[in-house]
Amino acid sequence: MAEEVSNKQVVLKNYVSGYPKESDMQIVTSSIKLHIPPDTQNAVLVKNLYLSCDPYMRGRMAENGAASYLSSFQPGEPLSGYGAVKILDSTHPNYKKGDLAWGFTGWEEYTLQVSPQLLIRIEQTDLPLSYYTGILGMTGLTAYAGFYEVCSPKKGEYVYVSAASGAVGQLVGQLAKLFGCYVVGSAGSKEKVDLLKNKFGFDEAFNYKEEPDLDAALKRYFPEGVDIYFENVGGKMLDAVLPNMRIRGRIAVCGMISQYNLDKPEGVHNLPNIIWKRLRLEGFIVSDSYHLYPKYLETVIPYIKQGKIVYVEDVAEGLESGPASLIGLFTGRNIGKQLVVVSRE
Ligand SMILES: NC(=O)c1ccc[n+]([C@@H]2O[C@H](COP(=O)([O-])OP(=O)(O)OC[C@H]3O[C@@H](n4cnc5c(N)ncnc54)[C@H](OP(=O)(O)O)[C@@H]3O)[C@@H](O)[C@H]2O)c1
Secondary structure, three states, X not given: OOOXXXXXXXXXOOOOXXXXXXXXXXXXXXXXXXXXXXXXXXXXXXXXXXXXXXXXXXXXXXXXXXXXXXXXXXXXXXXXXXXXXXXXXXXXXXXXXXXXXXXXXXXXXXXXXEOOOOEEEOOOOOOOHHHHHOOOOHHHHXXXXXXXXXXXXXXXXXXXXXXXXXXXXXHHHHHHHHHOOEEEEEEOOHHHHHHHHHOOOOOEEEEHHHOOXXXXXXHHHOOOOEEEEEEOOOOHHHHHHHXXXXXXXXXXXXXXXXXXXXXXXXXXXXXOHHHHOOOEEEEOOXXXXXXXXXXXXXXXXXXXXXXXXXXXXXXXXXXXXXXXXXXXXXXXXXXXXXXXXXXXX
């Protein structure tokens, strides 16, 4: 008989409206057998090592998860999201004990996954495993697919990135610089602005919280206008960017984090610029781009190894830090990619 062990979990207490709070979640301890039950085929039992905190998870905390593009979390159940995991037991032909993988898993110490279609085996293990929650995982692919496929960049173009020091933004800026663009980023603190300029190599950066007039700030950094706007924020920022776009500019709509906690989304007033400037605004979701993942790894891994791309992580220790880390995304507490260490091995 398989031994039962305790299994700490981060559970949603109640559906959330408005800004999420730590008290919307709680840590509970249940138990789990570390072997797959007999007759359960195509299953893996995983030990969760690193969990990714992602803004889209806010949509899943709402009762009407349809407002996001994924189903809602269930109150009383552990949250789920992206993570890096170790396979402890497998009846799935693609995985064996000891393999590492990244993809969807539970916010708990151990997860039994039946039909784990949403896991990708990790072959490259000479880089930090935590990178599979960020630069080598979903967020990295988001930056790559968004920049190359949606922005249609040309060398020398003027690129603006909002939430630029975050998990996606820091990479978009570095990819754009390597491609030969002029890149400006905005972020919400002096420390983040310093990172953008001094660590990630952005040409310029500004603290949007200290700019009473976003339009004037954009005119200062882009006197000739913006060719590409990588949109992570929405709301007032999008409104300010629209009149500053150049003719035939592109706006890759990756996210609108400023809107996720509002009961009523803010309006955008400057939409006629889309016509006058012949703009293309295109939303995208990373899950449509998984076919690019092998090509992305071939591109990004040499850049990381040569030191041409760096990646800043905000590492929180222990599942107990999960709720505070997740809600911190919505106040800008995180500096770089926010992740939670459940176990290092
Ligand atoms: N389309 C896709 O498939 C896809 C995939 C991944 C992520 N995304 C989106 O990409 C965006 C960035 O995600 P990420 O994982 O890289 O997160 P992140 O940038 O690492 O963290 C979120 C950051 O957003 C900023 N922020 C929070 N509230 C804000 C507000 N009201 N106004 C302006 N900025 C605010 C904060 O930075 P500051 O201190 O700079 O304010 C915060 O640190 C999000 O909108 C997310 O939903 C989309």
